[in-house]
Amino acid sequence: MFAVSFVPRTTSCRLISATSLFLPAVLHDASTTTSTCSFPRISEGFRFLYISLFALCLVTGHNGGSYEEALAALSSLRMKRNHADNSEKGDRFEILFDYLKVFSYILHMLNMKVIHVAGTKGKGSTCAFTESILRNYGFRTGLLTSPHLISVRERFRLDRQVSLTFVDISEDKFLGYFWWCYNRLKERTNEEIPMPTYFRFLTSLAFKIFAAEKVDVAILEVGLGGRLDSTNSVRKPVVCGVSPLGYDHMEILGDTLGKIAGEKAGIFKLGVPAFTVPQPDEAMRLLEEKASQLNVRPIFNYLIGENKLGLDGEHQYLNAGLAVSLASTWLQQVGKLEVPSLTQKCILPEKFIKGLATASLQGRGQVVSDQFIESQTSGDLVFYLDGAHTPESMEVCAKWFSSAVKRDNQSESSEHLLSGSSESSHDQFSGEENCHQILLFNCMSVRDPTMLLPHLRNTCSNYGVHFKKALFVPNMSVYHKVGTAANLPEDDPQVDLSWQLTLQKVWESLAQSEIGREEDGESSGNSEVYTSLPMAIKWLRDSVHESSSATRFQVLVTGSLHLVGDVLRLFRK
Ligand SMILES: Nc1ncnc2c1ncn2[C@@H]1O[C@H](COP(=O)(O)OP(=O)(O)OP(=O)(O)O)[C@@H](O)[C@H]1O
Ligand SMILES: [Mg+2]
Ligand SMILES: [Mg+2]
Numbered sequence: 127m128f129a130v131s132f133v134p135r136t137t138s139c140r141l142i143s144a145t146s147l148f149l150p151a152v153l154h155d156a157s158t159t160t161s162t163c164s165f166p167r168i169s170e171g172f173r174f175l176y177i178s179l180f181a182l183c184l185v186t187g188h189n190g191g192s193y194e195e196a197l198a199a200l201s202s203l204r205m206k207r208n209h210a211d212n213s214e215k216g217d218r219f220e221i222l223f224d225y226l227k228v229f230s231y232i233l234h235m236l237n238m239k240v241i242h243v244a245g246t247k248g249k250g251s252t253c254a255f256t257e258s259i260l261r262n263y264g265f266r267t268g269l270l271t272s273p274h275l276i277s278v279r280e281r282f283r284l285d286r287q288v289s290l291t292f293v294d295i296s297e298d299k300f301l302g303y304f305w306w307c308y309n310r311l312k313e314r315t316n317e318e319i320p321m322p323t324y325f326r327f328l329t330s331l332a333f334k335i336f337a338a339e340k341v342d343v344a345i346l347e348v349g350l351g352g353r354l355d356s357t358n359s360v361r362k363p364v365v366c367g368v369s370p371l372g373y374d375h376m377e378i379l380g381d382t383l384g385k386i387a388g389e390k391a392g393i394f395k396l397g398v399p400a401f402t403v404p405q406p407d408e409a410m411r412l413l414e415e416k417a418s419q420l421n422v423r424p425i426f427n428y429l430i431g432e433n434k435l436g437l438d439g440e441h442q443y444l445n446a447g448l449a450v451s452l453a454s455t456w457l458q459q460v461g462k463l464e465v466p467s468l469t470q471k472c473i474l475p476e477k478f479i480k481g482l483a484t485a486s487l488q489g490r491g492q493v494v495s496d497q498f499i500e501s502q503t504s505g506d507l508v509f510y511l512d513g514a515h516t517p518e519s520m521e522v523c524a525k526w527f528s529s530a531v532k533r534d535n536q537s538e539s540s541e542h543l544l545s546g547s548s549e550s551s552h553d554q555f556s557g558e559e560n561c562h563q564i565l566l567f568n569c570m571s572v573r574d575p576t577m578l579l580p581h582l583r584n585t586c587s588n589y590g591v592h593f594k595k596a597l598f599v600p601n602m603s604v605y606h607k608v609g610t611a612a613n614l615p616e617d618d619p620q621v622d623l624s625w626q627l628t629l630q631k632v633w634e635s636l637a638q639s640e641i642g643r644e645e646d647g648e649s650s651g652n653s654e655v656y657t658s659l660p661m662a663i664k665w666l667r668d669s670v671h672e673s674s675s676a677t678r679f680q681v682l683v684t685g686s687l688h689l690v691g692d693v694l695r696l697f698r699k
Contacts, residue, residue, distance in 0.1 A: 190305020193297055199308055200278065203324040216320040222359040224319050225330050228310050229337075238336060239460055240360045241345045241452050244352040244390040245369025247519050248445040250487055251437050252369050253345045255449030258436065259481030260343050260456065261285045268336035268344045270329070270357070275489050275513075275691030276698070281328060282335055295335060303335050322356075325349045329356040343456060351379050353392020365455040366393050367448050368402040371409040372518040377572075387412035396420055399459070401451040403444050433474065434483045438491035439512075439526035446482050450474065453481070489513045489690040491526050493534070494697060498667070505670035506678040508534070511694070513687030515569055520581040520684070527563075527682045528589035534680075535561055561678045565596040565633075566662060566693075569685035571625050575632045578685065583636050593682075596633045596653040597662045598626040602692045626655045659692050 190196065241256055243249050250271045257269040269283040282295040295303075307330060315321050322330060329349070336344040343364075346357045368390050371383060379389045387409040394400050394416055402413055430450065435442050474482075489511050496507035510530055514523035563586075569578060586593065600621055630653045637652045656662040670679055683693050 190301060190309060193301060196301055196304045196308075197278065200304075200324065200327070203321060203327050205324050217323075219354050219358075221319060221322075222326065222330075222356055225311065225322050225326065226333065226359060228314050229307065229330065229334050238341070238360075239343045239456065240363040241343060241456055242348070242357060242360060242363040242366040242393050243346070243369060243448075243452070244348040244355075244366070244393045246372040246374050246386070246390075247516060247522075248369035248441070248448075249347045251442055251445040251485075251490055252367060252448045252452070253347045254437070254487040255435075255446050255482055255485045256452045256456075257283065257285075257345045258485035259449060259453040259478050260345075262477040262481040262484075263457065265342040266340065268332070268339065268341035270332040270336075270345070271347045271487070272325070272328075272349050273687055275687060276695050278328070280488075282332055284335070284339055284341070299335075303331060303338065307331050307334050326356040329359075343460075348390075348393065350375055351389040351392070353389050355393075358393055361395065363393075363395065363398055364459045365452050366395070366398060366400045367452045368393075368400070368405075368413060369445060369448060370403055370518065371405050372516055374516045383408040384412045388416070391416035394420060399455050401448060401455070403448050430482075431474070433479050436483055436485035437487060438493075438530065439522060440529075441522040441526070442491070446485075449482070449485075450478060453478070488694065489687055491530070492690075493530065494694070496667070496697070505673055505676050507666055507670050507681070508678065509566075509681050509683055509693060511683045511690045513690045514684050515573060515578070515686055517577045517581050520578050521585050523682075523684050524582050524585035524591075525589065527684075528586050528591040531561065531563060531591060531680045532589075535678075560675060561680055562594040563591050564666065564679055564681045565593045566599065566681050566683045566689070567596060567629065567633075567685040568599055568601055568626065568689045569629070573685075575629050579629070579632050580636060582684070583633075587640075595651070596630070597665070598629045598633075598653065598655045599659045599662045599689070600626060600657070601686060601688045602659055602695075621657050623655055623657065630655050659689070659696065663693075663696065 191199075241253075243253050243256075245252070253269060253271055257267045261267045265285075267283070267285045270281060271283075272281055274280040277294065279294040279297065279300050282300070284293060284295055284299075307327070311321055311327070311330075321327070329346075332344075332346070346360065346363075348355045348357050352358060368387075371387055371390060373383070373386070376386070379386045383406055387405070391413050397420070400417060400420075402410075404410075405413065430443050430447050433446075435446050437445070490513060492511040494509045494511060496509065510527050512523045512526060514520050565582070567579075569575060583593070600623065633653050654662075654665070656665065666679055666681060670677060683690055
């Protein structure tokens with residue numbers, strides 16, 4: 127079993143390829159390459175016209191439809207989640223280059239300084255740390271992550287140098303770029319080269335946005351796997367990284383860690399430095415084997431120390447360590463700044479420290495209080511949100527939750543002791559018996575709940591956290607409906623709850639086996655299935671109201687990033 131739970135504050139990263147050999151730059155220029163593709167060549171004059179027209183669209187509004195129409199168009203794209211292969215014309219990997227040619231402006235991609243990150247877990251977090259560090263150095267950054275929680279615009283982040291805070295791309299800009307790309311593809315695709323799939327389209331859109339916005343660095347998270355992922359059409363990144371590997375998407379990537387690692391190592395390029403974190407032996411062997419063809423460099427350790435991280439949880443130190451390696455290598459490679467040699471353990475430069483401390487990515491170790499409940503009652507309802515959905519991440523999520531609730535309960539009581547007050551409503555929470563931990567869970571039916579729920583329950587219980595109740599709900603948002611999909615009826619009697627009932631069964635059997643060992647009795651009321659998320663939240667709010675003494679409900683929301691997104695979306699209403 128792969129465990130990353132040991133994450134030390136000193137994180138080791140490996141440099142696993144060398145910089146001595148270089149592939150020729152590969153993004154083809156539509157105006158200079160011979161190609162079987164039917165796209166027209168575009169003269170300089172036309173290119174200028176296109177760019178001017180596009181700039182005009184951005185200033186005066188776009189020439190496509192509304193945001194809702196854009197989301198509908200996006201939803202109409204195929205959602206293929208299998209590997210790219212050659213069995214169907216439209217799924218060939220090579221077709222990605224044809225899509226890129228549609229965007230003549232994409233030639234700027236050749237000059238883009240890319241950081242490329244694959245991995246099973248922690249890709250998005252690693253990218254967010256990396257982006258934050260480089261933004262603190264004053265570089266104009268573009269960040270592509272996936273999936274999104276509430277709005278598809280979250281996937282595309284552009285910096286705002288003045289305030290040094292990141293922003294998702296604005297709706298106006300998004301629409302301008304979206305329709306430019308969508309309409310061009312619609313016009314130029316045909317039977318040979320059909321419209322791209324959903325994720326491929328979004329990747330192409332990111333390339334377009336980052337090129338047009340002239341970012342100094344584009345940080346790209348792989349969508350799935352690596353070798354055949356659409357982000358892998360960037361053939362000459364500055365540096366790449368592989369975050370922790372584990373079992374996920376096995377039906378696509380293979381059923382052993384070696385096979386999975388082989389796919390992820392598909393992002394390695396000759397001459398491009400690549401880093402990883404400590405991995406299970408089988409995965410590391412494969413990464414090293416692949417890297418050995420590219421001249422392996424020795425291991426080094428980087429000291430993250432006690433620095434504060436913008437993302438909560440011990441596991442984030444591993445991601446942050448990888449991000450430090452990626453950012454410092456990028457800084458060294460582009461030759462713009464003197465950065466300390468990573469072969470020494472040294473104090474991080476101030477901008478790294480600030481970048482790590484201010485990184486953010488919602489739904490990863492995020493704590494949100496229910497404001498509604500606070501104004502109504504002396505009780506308290508707090509949501510702990512984490513989109514873990516693999517066995518390994520269930521474990522890190524359980525550890526994070528256990529220590530976060532303890533920390534929060536302790537800090538409340540010590541704050542109270544310091545203030546010397548006995549009046550505060552939080553006074554009543556200082557005894558842990560007044561704090562109830564509840565699980566709010568769903569996962570996709572392709573996942574195995576007998577792998578996820580025991581990890582979660584056992585790890586929490588090892589840390590002294592025992593769930594009073596588990597609530598199972600269906601997701602509100604449907605993956606391929608990327609819009610404001612939280613508009614299902616609050617309580618739909620038609621909704622199919624068979625999967626949630628399966629989850630409940632697994633949970634109940636875990637509870638039974640614990641009780642069976644300890645008390646040999648029957649359990650009841652350990653769990654509930656609700657037809658919708660609002661119904662579950664209503665139950666939580668009612669329970670807080672109805673508690674005889676002030677009670678804090680600490681709700682862990684996990685199993686699915688979509689469920690986490692649904693909760694956040696409800697709070698934003
Ligand atoms: N280093 C890690 N080891 C194990 N689990 C992790 C690690 N980092 C993050 N996670 C878990 O994975 C979840 C998603 O984190 P993140 O978005 O950084 O990963 P990702 O690889 O981008 O995931 P996805 O597969 O959803 O794109 C987190 O909420 C956390 O539970
Ligand atoms: Mg994934
Ligand atoms: Mg991700």
